[in-house]
Amino acid sequence: MRICVIGAGNGGQALAGVLAQRGHEVMLFNRSAKRISGITDSRTIRIEGESSGPARLAYVGTDIERATKDSQIIMIVVPAFAHASVAERMAPYIKEGQIIILNPGRTGGALEFKKVLDSRGAKPGYVIAEAQTFLFASRIAGPGLVRIFRMKNAVPVSALPAKDNHILSEVLPDVFPEFVIAPNVLYTSFNNIGAVFHPAALLMNAGWIETTHGNFQFYLDGISPSVARVLTKIDEERCEIARALKIDPLGAVEWLDFAYDVKGRDLYEAIHNNDGYQGIRAPVSLYNRYILEDVPMSLVPISYFGKSLGLNTTTIDSIINIANVVMGVDHWKKGRNLDSLGLSGLSVDAIWEYVERGVKPS
């Protein structure tokens, strides 16, 4: 199968390599030539760790038309804050039957992507979907060299609207049996645990990160009892919003059990029982996707959903406001909102009608 991978960062190169290893014809696109200069000619990625070995791609370059044209699946592997601009660039070339998957969508990724594609005149008949998280933990280790630490077992994914999920069910098992179908994009968008863990844990360790360049274990040292209490409150606010949207959310403690098979009486204990967090160091600075991506593309839209439902978002909002001051950016303006997701003014039932069947009230 011809598969396009958009974005040649840590995730995109790993995904392109693994897909090629599995026998697919892989077209790897990156916006800037610089990041792919070491592999543009050789078109070869070596993988270390899980799934190790070399992989030869069919195309590596900066021509988005060429990369996407005859690809059956287009895997978007860019930070969520770049989704809208990628959609704008891709819109003219999308063809009927192509499957676009955001890896991951964060909160509202597929909703935003579809709105941009349609407003830019993309031809109908494509399938848009979002994954709840990325398939691997991976890092670029050198030019053409990618290290995959861990491949996840079960990554939920859903199409928008969910009536297209049967198409994913037909195609994805041949590509990534790791994908499991979620009921609709509200599930993938609201079971966004990064939004719960990352920004608050970063901001409540701001001095430690900046003064020591992240010289501590991010989860095991950084998430102390007080930090865990704030994460728990953020998680409660998120779950309450999710329930008001009539979806059954996975709480952070349940998620740790699901993803890592660890248990605990509370979030602090569950995190500290997770051997999978051993050795994961803090980022070296706050200018990191844990804020740059997780605040505007996750916490902000979750908060806007909450406000539209009249729910309490005090703790989420406080973290967003502190992040605004730290980054010198108004994430309330820069982030996703109900309008950019195409849901302005819709009732919960109307939102469901849209995410399930693609129909909005006239």
Place this chain on the structure above:
Amino acid sequence: MRICVIGAGNGGQALAGVLAQRGHEVMLFNRSAKRISGITDSRTIRIEGESSGPARLAYVGTDIERATKDSQIIMIVVPAFAHASVAERMAPYIKEGQIIILNPGRTGGALEFKKVLDSRGAKPGYVIAEAQTFLFASRIAGPGLVRIFRMKNAVPVSALPAKDNHILSEVLPDVFPEFVIAPNVLYTSFNNIGAVFHPAALLMNAGWIETTHGNFQFYLDGISPSVARVLTKIDEERCEIARALKIDPLGAVEWLDFAYDVKGRDLYEAIHNNDGYQGIRAPVSLYNRYILEDVPMSLVPISYFGKSLGLNTTTIDSIINIANVVMGVDHWKKGRNLDSLGLSGLSVDAIWEYVERGVKPS
């Protein structure tokens, strides 16, 4: 002169000792007998560091009537969250002409104290005043042993109402020439730099404090560039509220120049140029007066003043909200508000009339 000191913590014991050294008859009261058990009989405090030597007090005990009865000055040296309950206990014994000074008042201390005294039937004719900060940096080093690290040069103090300031001017030079008279309690209440520095710096180093038991320098390591940006924003919000109350606030950078004679192009630089912060370690936990006192008795009333004036308090509020989650307490309810300060519904001009002349609109 007979002087009563209420509160035998780090500050109260140091103050009692220094006053006795200066020849005053000192009555030291503490609510619990346990803290003063080592000095109740000997009535002797030895001072190390500045002003070193022994000091013999006239009384050390738990009888508030005896401690306050014939004292010309009553120095309140308890955390601000205990001001209201101290006022309740003292109210029956206050006599005309007695001078009560809160050391310090945090934000609105004298306003709250006076409201409680009057509502509990204290006889009129007393003088109530608040200091902007405490006179020393001091620590109890053992039973009857106090170490004074630093005595401040100029501590602003004002009576409520300010028309009583002439009484302070007559009496205080004989007691503490370090006191300087401020125009009114709005100045002492709003130039509360602890409110700017402490809670946010603590919360943005929560993981570091809890995981290492505060094993870093609080100001020099903990106030990294991002933390300094948040402190700066809190300071801007505070100063805007102060200006709306028609007082000219001292910005945090100016205050560092005033208090420590250090300069810097911004708050980060000024803090890091301050040798006086060398060796000041972080607290060992978050259950510390930097939150317990500075959030409900400083940030909360500052925020309520801001809201009543229609001003932006977003950053201050975010810090309060995070502190609420961390401490499991609603500081919005537990803290001072315009009602507990006796200022509900007053215009800025009416507030001035009250803090200057003690008159409220009928």
